[in-house]
Amino acid sequence: MTGIREIRQPESGYYYTFGPFAEPIERVAPGERVEVYTADAFGNTLVSEDQKASDVLGPYLNPQTGPLYIEGAEPGDTLVVRIIAIEATRDWAVSCTVPYFGGLTSTNFTATLQPPLEERTWLYKRTASGGFAWKDRWEIPWAPFFGTMGVSPHIESISSLAPGAHGGNMDVPDITEGHTVYFPVHHPGALFYVGDAHAAQGQGELCGVALELAAKGTLEFGLIKGQSIEWPRIESETHIMSVGSARPMEDAARIANVDLIKWMVRDYGFDPLDAYQLLSAAGELYVGNMVDTNYSLVARCAKKFLGS
Amino acid sequence: MTGIREIRQPESGYYYTFGPFAEPIERVAPGERVEVYTADAFGNTLVSEDQKASDVLGPYLNPQTGPLYIEGAEPGDTLVVRIIAIEATRDWAVSCTVPYFGGLTSTNFTATLQPPLEERTWLYKRTASGGFAWKDRWEIPWAPFFGTMGVSPHIESISSLAPGAHGGNMDVPDITEGHTVYFPVHHPGALFYVGDAHAAQGQGELCGVALELAAKGTLEFGLIKGQSIEWPRIESETHIMSVGSARPMEDAARIANVDLIKWMVRDYGFDPLDAYQLLSAAGELYVGNMVDTNYSLVARCAKKFLGS
């Protein structure tokens, strides 16, 4: 027994939006570690390759655990989320195609007159080495992260399928064990939500569905009082990163890089154009998702370039 | 002395388009190694931090060495380019901002009424360790590649600033030592061009200008007879990769991933939807450039997932 408080969503149900209208399910103090249990993006209903997603899906997707009220968080602060650990709470993961959803199909937004792609489900089994294997065809190494994490937006209540300045469904593999994530606080208590764990995911989350997992995240919260940010940021031992979410994809890239430059200016003393130059020489820029209602790109800078 | 044939652009001048209208400067047989010398993207005219790009730029940018006529190449073949080595032919590199060009400024296409960013030049010096340092501020490790490489398009003659299905100005760091690059052949001899060496570049080439370098590339050409491809492909010891170039950026991502799936289907026996699934689980997707007339994205798949 760990002595760590366990947080499970009450029977009243999961949330499918990030917003200010739901009652907090728990209050957590900065510095306290908690273990948060999350359902998979299908609410744990897709369990067999004999099922199609459209057989089991209800009206809403991507159930979130929360909101957690973080004690002391006030508008204008920055919420700090340290991801201590992510553990699978089952020995399988699932992926599938969903009609008119994904990176290589027309969608409700990139609308065409073509029929949808075939629906198919892939069930992955955990292996002795901790990876997840599909039949005897391939095994994906364990690389868990939360696809969805964030706080309540200012006045909106936004679908848990959408990423944005509040975080949300970013599907960014760097939201993982050992990394720290920062969010802007717009409401007292920040109103934190988390869900959509992935055992692993390719950059871009190409078909729109990763290795979907029920999981437990060990999290520790902190606050940077009186200092605000505009977009989610991530820090690892080696990198600082900003996440931009928008359409078209180049706008997500612009947002992420402008925000990373602002970070380099404020916290590392850079002149803005010098920061622009350094990222031109050594920045990293990958696609988190190319499938959600906004695309999420991650701009990264290795700390070794940032000086002392 | 290596005994390898050296290829320098004749005094008649560099080319600024990829097209079928220029006379080949040399004929090269498959299997022969050649050393190709390239000028930097500014024609080696930007040499000091006291200069601005707009002071020295002529009407054209990004001079190309070529075209090389590859013996035996016929329309419908695939040209194979093995990059044996890339060496700097000078001990400095240069970067700069250019008015209305770059990832974090309005441009001639993303046109606004705002004034341009300040022009500034950064001159990097080679260090004892082989990296390139800007003043005492930061040092970028040596990670050379050719920003521009490709063949003549079908009937068009395309600016060397533009990437596309013919290759061109992709600005993709994986076009580097030890990797093999594939291009579709549209003309007898393929008509190969190369230029725009970079000592290093961040993903996205954020300000539009990398660590621009004059360089020598040791290349060996090959042919896959009677087999065509649609977009440039890259192979390393560990990965297969496709490069998509288009706007908006999501179209570049779509092209790269569809092409990679076609590769997995033809050469690795995949069912298309299974390939789509595997890339959803384990694909990689980074931004080569977010600054050129088309954006270039690289979709990658590790060979370890592709089976035997």
Next chain:
Amino acid sequence: MTGIREIRQPESGYYYTFGPFAEPIERVAPGERVEVYTADAFGNTLVSEDQKASDVLGPYLNPQTGPLYIEGAEPGDTLVVRIIAIEATRDWAVSCTVPYFGGLTSTNFTATLQPPLEERTWLYKRTASGGFAWKDRWEIPWAPFFGTMGVSPHIESISSLAPGAHGGNMDVPDITEGHTVYFPVHHPGALFYVGDAHAAQGQGELCGVALELAAKGTLEFGLIKGQSIEWPRIESETHIMSVGSARPMEDAARIANVDLIKWMVRDYGFDPLDAYQLLSAAGELYVGNMVDTNYSLVARCAKKFLGS
């Protein structure tokens, strides 16, 4: 006196989101005409050319009158809004530039490192002919419409600055006198909002601000029971129209045209490819706004082509 019920927003205040969480301010029966008063997009605070938008703006923009509960509206129905008349409730209108907002500037999404455009305010005065004149420079004919109109989305609460499938801030000049607008109903009562009257607006609403007006709209509601639509539709004496709102702009164009084809198929008996053909030959497609969080495009088809 008209005997028509007047609806003014109560003193408790305007709403800045379209969502299901606000109490209806009035209940209206299908067939009843009501006169709805709306504030301008700045809450009537920008009143002089000596003011800049950033001097007077509060945290929220674009106040909405509503929600109105339409008796009998149920999820799955279509709400019908007949715009009988739009009248100005004052003799001036105002436009301005807003920092990092508009079609020809970088924005929070199309983020660059450039400074914003100059802030400036243009105050228009009503003329004897009913148009609105700026100084003695130009006079814009009276062409009033509501920039913002719609219903509560399904589970989200969306900023009144955003257009989408629920309607919202479409900024589409065809939402005008004599036209009928259709919205999908997601909640009992539909929860209708309206605001952001414009005395006139160019297609695209280029600087992001039209001739902003306080106004009174005479509206009559109806219901199409048991028939749902996916995106807002408009009907005039001569045309049927669908409004798509998305980014990039081509997705808005795709949505609008696919929806218009669905309308032609369901209500006018077209084969889908024949409808596609007819729109290729005679469809109309203009930009409503190129400035909001989603762009709105209007696809139109003249009824004379639709047969009997």
Next chain:
Amino acid sequence: MTGIREIRQPESGYYYTFGPFAEPIERVAPGERVEVYTADAFGNTLVSEDQKASDVLGPYLNPQTGPLYIEGAEPGDTLVVRIIAIEATRDWAVSCTVPYFGGLTSTNFTATLQPPLEERTWLYKRTASGGFAWKDRWEIPWAPFFGTMGVSPHIESISSLAPGAHGGNMDVPDITEGHTVYFPVHHPGALFYVGDAHAAQGQGELCGVALELAAKGTLEFGLIKGQSIEWPRIESETHIMSVGSARPMEDAARIANVDLIKWMVRDYGFDPLDAYQLLSAAGELYVGNMVDTNYSLVARCAKKFLGS
């Protein structure tokens, strides 16, 4: 007999690129009227509804008549093209779907894994009233224009399927009888091409194919010496218009509007921000094509607003 010189493409064949490498077929003096004959976009090969486009298409599409060498045109000038008349040279027009081409299908750029739409051909017959009818289903009024018109780009040779700063395949209905079109001159003689007449076309050219027509255009050329423009412009009795061609579509809209503002500043004495304001109040903005390799949008301003 008119006495006007007739220009037909020689038997050596049509051109499929806009570029500087072809020999001019005729030299024309400013002020001379000529009658230019053009083939339809399929080279007049698609003649029956029993044919599919893929049955008859050769490797290239959209044959151009030209280049015409305009006497006296020099780089830096503006070419003026007055369209005196457009006449059909046959009594039918044709449209069709083409696999992976069009506005409501995935394409080679917006690449998906879906199968293409069904191929179908629509043959229109000229009616007594001069319109074009498809069976007894609908009749499209005669509204002829040239889908493709322009000059040689600077150093590139660009496919006749692509629109850009040089003009090309804009598919903009305002390139019609009675209107004047302006192009930037990059080469001595300008090197003018024209083709792709349409009997009519919807805004957006939704399926990618209008009412394709073989035609005769009566044209008169002029020059504005020593004054350059950046993008094609159009003038009618009532409007000035700029055409922007780019992807994503919002970039085409930005280009067109920035260019129109530059026109208002240079020739009508506007302050740039006032021009921005006027277009916000009264500008027009429609989609010419949403199907070509670049999208073309037309920004228009009525002359009545431009002062004296």
